[in-house]
Amino acid sequence: MKRIYIREEYCMGCRLCEIHCLVQHSKSKEIIKAYKGEYPKPQPRLIVEEKGHLSFALQCRHCEDAPCLGACITGAMHRDKDTGAILCDENKCVGCWMCIMVCPFGVILRSRDAKKVASKCDLCLGEEVPICVKNCPNEALLLQVDEKAEKEIKEEEPIEE
Amino acid sequence: MAKPKVFSEFIVERDEEKCITCQVCCRMCANDVHIYDSETDKVNSDSTKCVGCHFCETVCPTQAIVIRRNLSEPKINAHWTQRVVTEITKQAETGGVLLTGMGCDKPYLSYFDHIVLNASQVTNPSIDPLREPMELRTFLGRKPDRLQITNYKLQITDAKLQTEIAPQLKLETPILFSAMSYGSISLNACMSLARAAREAGTFYNTGEGGLHKNLYDYGKNTIVQVASGRFGVHKEYLEAGAAIEIKIGQGAKPGIGGHLPGEKVTEEISSTRMIPVGTDALSPAPHHDIYSIEDLKQLIFALKEATRYKKPVGVKIAAVHNVAPIASGIVRAGADFVALDGVRGGTGAAPTVIRDNVGIPIELAVAVVDQRLREEGIRNQASIIAGGGIRNSADVVKAIALGADAVYIGTAALVALGCHVCQKCYTGKCNWGIATQDPYLTKRLNPEIGARRLVNLLRGWSMEIKEMLGGMGINAIESLRGNREQLRGVGLSDTDLKLLGIKPAGEAW
Numbered sequence: 001m002k003r004i005y006i007r008e009e010y011c012m013g014c015r016l017c018e019i020h021c022l023v024q025h026s027k028s029k030e031i032i033k034a035y036k037g038e039y040p041k042p043q044p045r046l047i048v049e050e051k052g053h054l055s056f057a058l059q060c061r062h063c064e065d066a067p068c069l070g071a072c073i074t075g076a077m078h079r080d081k082d083t084g085a086i087l088c089d090e091n092k093c094v095g096c097w098m099c100i101m102v103c104p105f106g107v108i109l110r111s112r113d114a115k116k117v118a119s120k121c122d123l124c125l126g127e128e129v130p131i132c133v134k135n136c137p138n139e140a141l142l143l144q145v146d147e148k149a150e151k152e153i154k155e156e157e158p159i160e161e
Numbered sequence: 162m163a164k165p166k167v168f169s170e171f172i173v174e175r176d177e178e179k180c181i182t183c184q185v186c187c188r189m190c191a192n193d194v195h196i197y198d199s200e201t202d203k204v205n206s207d208s209t210k211c212v213g214c215h216f217c218e219t220v221c222p223t224q225a226i227v228i229r230r231n232l233s234e235p236k237i238n239a240h241w242t243q244r245v246v247t248e249i250t251k252q253a254e255t256g257g258v259l260l261t262g263m264g265c266d267k268p269y270l271s272y273f274d275h276i277v278l279n280a281s282q283v284t285n286p287s288i289d290p291l292r293e294p295m296e297l298r299t300f301l302g303r304k305p306d307r308l309q310i311t312n313y314k315l316q317i318t319d320a321k322l323q324t325e326i327a328p329q330l331k332l333e334t335p336i337l338f339s340a341m342s343y344g345s346i347s348l349n350a351c352m353s354l355a356r357a358a359r360e361a362g363t364f365y366n367t368g369e370g371g372l373h374k375n376l377y378d379y380g381k382n383t384i385v386q387v388a389s390g391r392f393g394v395h396k397e398y399l400e401a402g403a404a405i406e407i408k409i410g411q412g413a414k415p416g417i418g419g420h421l422p423g424e425k426v427t428e429e430i431s432s433t434r435m436i437p438v439g440t441d442a443l444s445p446a447p448h449h450d451i452y453s454i455e456d457l458k459q460l461i462f463a464l465k466e467a468t469r470y471k472k473p474v475g476v477k478i479a480a481v482h483n484v485a486p487i488a489s490g491i492v493r494a495g496a497d498f499v500a501l502d503g504v505r506g507g508t509g510a511a512p513t514v515i516r517d518n519v520g521i522p523i524e525l526a527v528a529v530v531d532q533r534l535r536e537e538g539i540r541n542q543a544s545i546i547a548g549g550g551i552r553n554s555a556d557v558v559k560a561i562a563l564g565a566d567a568v569y570i571g572t573a574a575l576v577a578l579g580c581h582v583c584q585k586c587y588t589g590k591c592n593w594g595i596a597t598q599d600p601y602l603t604k605r606l607n608p609e610i611g612a613r614r615l616v617n618l619l620r621g622w623s624m625e626i627k628e629m630l631g632g633m634g635i636n637a638i639e640s641l642r643g644n645r646e647q648l649r650g651v652g653l654s655d656t657d658l659k660l661l662g663i664k665p666a667g668e669a670w
Contacts, residue, residue: 009604010604010607011604012189012594012601012604012605013188013601014185014188014189014220015183015184015185015188016185016220016222019181019183019185019222020222031181031222031223032178032179032181032223035181035182035183036181053600053601053604135222137219137220138604138605138606138607138610139607139609139610140607
């Protein structure tokens with residue numbers, strides 16, 4: 001599947017990905033309104049890790065063997081059949097946050113909304129490219145199919161359903 | 162403490178309506194202009210620190226920031242301009258030599274802007290480069306005095322070239338990237354230039370910073386430089402490049418050496434330059450083994466000998482008053498190409514007073530050198546590369562018509578990489594990741610993007626050059642070289658026209 005690849009050597013730590021992610025997941029999808037006119041404040045679905053001059057944006061890896069799928073008690077966390085993306089059905093989510101506990105990357109976040117649900121990257125399905133990839137000024141994020149990596153994933157032991 | 166008396170050059174204007182306090186500007190400014198105040202939830206900007214690089218303006222997601230020139234100025238005075246007053250004030254405060262970067266920005270007459278090109282009408286047909294072949298391929302190096310061919314009497318296919326041709330550099334377009342060292346610019350910037358040179362079929366120049374190990378792959382598109390400091394010069398270095406250039410001087414600071422401050426000499430730079438980490442890299446003003454043309458000849462042939470006469474060896478000089486006789490001497494000393502760098506040529510750091518006041522414009526230098534070499538019958542012995550202030554394809558065409566074989570572009574290439582010519586290269590705080598070694602800043606230049614932009618620039622210019630050639634009814638860049646009939650001067654004095662070897666506009670052939 002098409003995944004977001006991170007090239008930390010080109011990440012300048014500007015956090016524009018985070019800003020545009022927030023806008024994309026706001027009600028208005030307009031940057032000034034999203035920041036100044038929406039309450040509760042919309043939330044980005046990615047995190048930016050920083051240490052010294054090293055930084056990178058991290059979104060849900062949409063794992064092949066996704067622990068959050070097994071941990072979800074309501075079946076809210078599911079795999080999109082067409083794209084392979086892991087999505088959270090917020091209508092089913094009860095906010096038990098087990099997915100947050102098991103996520104090895106720490107990229108599932110607690111929603112700041114009134115409703116207590118898990119909030120995560122949805123690969124901006126419907127958009128041509130995820131908004132963070134599109135707005136990265138230094139092309140540190142790439143959406144691509146890495147044939148080699150995909151093959152390695154496939155060659156690993158099959159996951160028990 | 163005495164009041165700081167230097168005016169801030171720029172004003173940072175922030176539209177509070179648009180500012181979403183996302184703090185991208187705070188994170189991105191290497192000069193700490195923008196500071197977020199969590200108590201008021203506002204971003205404050207200190208205009209006195211702004212250098213006018215416009216990086217914050219570029220990354221601001223809501224276009225809330227505009228950098229304007231500070232129009233608060235002392236009483237208008239044609240002689241004691243704001244610039245003069247500011248410079249005196251700065252020196253009164255610091256007591257040092259004023260430093261700057263990039264090329265001379267004084268409003269000297271730009272001859273390029275006073276030269277117009279010819280085009281065909283009625284009596285000779287113009288050529289459409291989209292329909293007919295147009296040749297931009299250029300060979301740099303010594304051309305033979307005459308060609309000897311055997312068997313040509315029998316059949317043309319049997320003809321054999323007997324003359325041995327000296328090594329040549331083959332360029333797909335007559336534009337090269339001029340010398341910018343690893344040290345003065347970041348490795349990512351060097352990488353961008355190298356990749357672009359390979360893709361566009363031209364050359365970049367290492368400057369005197371040596372060749373980083375990651376750049377050896379691009380050797381076929383590299384001109385390696387040997388300068389007065391001899392930094393990073395060794396056998397593999399000389400063998401890696403396609404040509405060798407001896408740097409005598411550069412347009413931004415003729416007669417002045419170089420100084421890379423110790424804090425920029427990182428582990429990588431130290432191993433590339435072969436000097437200890439943290440020591441200043443001082444390039445002497447002269448080569449201490451070159452005090453005459455004869456000495457230069459020795460170095461040229463030492464380098465040729467070292468590379469088994471397989472590579473062209475050229476000499477780069479700053480365009481100065483005596484440029485024509487000096488170039489003649491260089492050609493006679495055996496150089497395969499002469500690179501001339503005009504007063505507008507850039508630098509990573511130079512004393513402002515030198516950059517702005519020493520050297521002559523490249524237009525005049527190319528014209529007089531080409532003329533002199535022709536008069537002496539030695540023009541074929543070396544190619545001329547013109548550099549220092551080439552801004553667009555029209556400048557390229559004009560420089561070639563004045564007698565150059567090809568041009569060097571430095572500042573134009575950096576602008577393609579993002580440079581906004583703020584002239585603060587010497588501070589090492591380049592927000593665009595070009596003239597810096599700070600790991601926070603260098604990663605801002607992605608060499609993939611950089612190379613793509615440079616290739617685009619060369620492609621665009623090449624197409625424009627073809628259009629201009631076609632308009633003149635010429636189908637090869639060869640036929641433009643030294644073809645001064647294609648040029649006419651507008652608003653130039655008789656002396657200027659004489660030196661440039663061109664007629665005034667309005668005068669027919």
